[in-house]
Amino acid sequence: MNKWIIGATLALAGVTATGGTIAADRAQDPYIDKGTHYELSVESDIAQDEKVLIAKDRAAMTLTGWRGEYAITITPQIPTAPTFGSDRAIDRPFTTAANRPLLSKKMEYRAGDVTAFIEPREAENEFDIDFTLHSKPDTNVFTYKIEGADDFDFFYQSALTAEEVAEGAERPENVIGSYAVYHKTKANHRIGSTNYGTGKAFHIYRPKAIDANGAEEWCSLAYEDGTLSVECSEKWLETAVYPVVVDPTFGNTAIGGTTQNGNVMTGRTATSPSDAGGTNLDSIHVYGSAFSGSGHIAAALYSTNTFQVGHSATVNVTTSAGWHTVTTNTYSLSASTAYNLITWPNSGAYVHRYYYDTETNVSRIDSAGLPTWPNWTDGAVTFTTTVDNGYSIYATYTTTAAGPKDSGIIWFSDE
Numbered sequence: 352m353n354k355w356i357i358g359a360t361l362a363l364a365g366v367t368a369t370g371g372t373i374a375a376d377r378a379q380d381p382y383i384d385k386g387t388h389y390e391l392s393v394e395s396d397i398a399q400d401e402k403v404l405i406a407k408d409r410a411a412m413t414l415t416g417w418r419g420e421y422a423i424t425i426t427p428q429i430p431t432a433p434t435f436g437s438d439r440a441i442d443r444p445f446t447t448a449a450n451r452p453l454l455s456k457k458m459e460y461r462a463g464d465v466t467a468f469i470e471p472r473e474a475e476n477e478f479d480i481d482f483t484l485h486s487k488p489d490t491n492v493f494t495y496k497i498e499g500a501d502d503f504d505f506f507y508q509s510a511l512t513a514e515e516v517a518e519g520a521e522r523p524e525n526v527i528g529s530y531a532v533y534h535k536t537k538a539n540h541r542i543g544s545t546n547y548g549t550g551k552a553f554h555i556y557r558p559k560a561i562d563a564n565g566a567e568e569w570c571s572l573a574y575e576d577g578t579l580s581v582e583c584s585e586k587w588l589e590t591a592v593y594p595v596v597v598d599p600t601f602g603n604t605a606i607g608g609t610t611q612n613g614n615v616m617t618g619r620t621a622t623s624p625s626d627a628g629g630t631n632l633d634s635i636h637v638y639g640s641a642f643s644g645s646g647h648i649a650a651a652l653y654s655t656n657t658f659q660v661g662h663s664a665t666v667n668v669t670t671s672a673g674w675h676t677v678t679t680n681t682y683s684l685s686a687s688t689a690y691n692l693i694t695w696p697n698s699g700a701y702v703h704r705y706y707y708d709t710e711t712n713v714s715r716i717d718s719a720g721l722p723t724w725p726n727w728t729d730g731a732v733t734f735t736t737t738v739d740n741g742y743s744i745y746a747t748y749t750t751t752a753a754g755p756k757d758s759g760i761i762w763f764s765d766e
Contacts, residue, residue, distance in 0.1 A: 382451075388407055405469050407449050408446065408449075411424055411425070412469050413425075421552060423500050424498040425495055426496040428493075429444070430490050444496075447460050447462065449469075457479070465484055468483065483597075491584065492581070496577060496578060497578070502535050503535060504532070510527050520610065523609075525556045530555040532552050534551075554708075555579065555599060556608075557569060558572055558581045562595045563594055564592045568583065607638075609708065610707075614700060616695035617740070618692050619692060623686060626686065627748060630749060631681050631684070632652060632747075635692060635745075636744065636745050637650065637675050638706050639672060639704050639743070645701075647696070648696055648703060649661070650679065652692055662679055662680075692746055708741045709739055709741070713739050713740060
């Protein structure tokens, strides 16, 4: 999957430009010069013309995807304290020309004692946009302008409750206080058209400030009306050894950022596409892994609280996380119908690791009180709409009409 990252970068110094160095520099240079900007191609499991565009005349990175249906531009703003009668929302972009140091993959833009960097990381499809502070700034709030995201919902990922932790959920430190970003209306996929997946475009992870000695401090993150704000501790900035890197992280993934470990039943609800009537459910796909060792998972489809169809075979799962396909018995779907898609461990004390994001109005399966995990003919499952866990789970379907077969995917995502 695609992943956009904002992280730390360091400059190279004392490089002599010999003939061998120039050749090495060319080998390092990942950019395609497009005249007005630089371009980076993106590797993707399902290629849909994903690209990263980096401006030449200012610090700005544009992420494009869904065959050009979205173009989200991230522009760091020069940090400054607001003057009387103004606020930080006033545009203060880094408008110096991009400079790529020799033997470096980064583009740098400096304004006074602050430098913005844009750079691809070693990991596949990861990109940095940093603030590097060369001295203490006059503000502890650092902002990015985000354009092109008006049609997306930003779901804040708060700390887990004691109940969720007791149920085996784990939310990494960089996910606590982060944002999962989903399109407001676009989701689902029919083969041959744009694959919107669950509708998730990217994830903005909890930011961190790192000083020259490696001392670290978590910062807080807030998004409102196209402005992403990173607030760091004023006290920490006063005592930090400069330079300091302010480091929020962007990632594009359809996989949830929070995990839940346990021998539990779980899932989510969604409404089938308007053209799914008369199509056959083929299989259910669950993202996850074994907590340890290996085991089997099963799956079933419900309409509200009524069992419809279940797995025809369970699937072995190991500690390697990935998508797992559970083949189901054939079932004819109805169009524009709310379904519950569920999965559960099906081998003794096997503990499965699920992945999810906290969204809005996404039901979770409540298995409390069940004496045993049901097999696929068991309809004894209750549902709740009080938990907003959007698990990484979807189903594939195939049309039954005469003529060439047309396949598609129902991504079970937020309503």
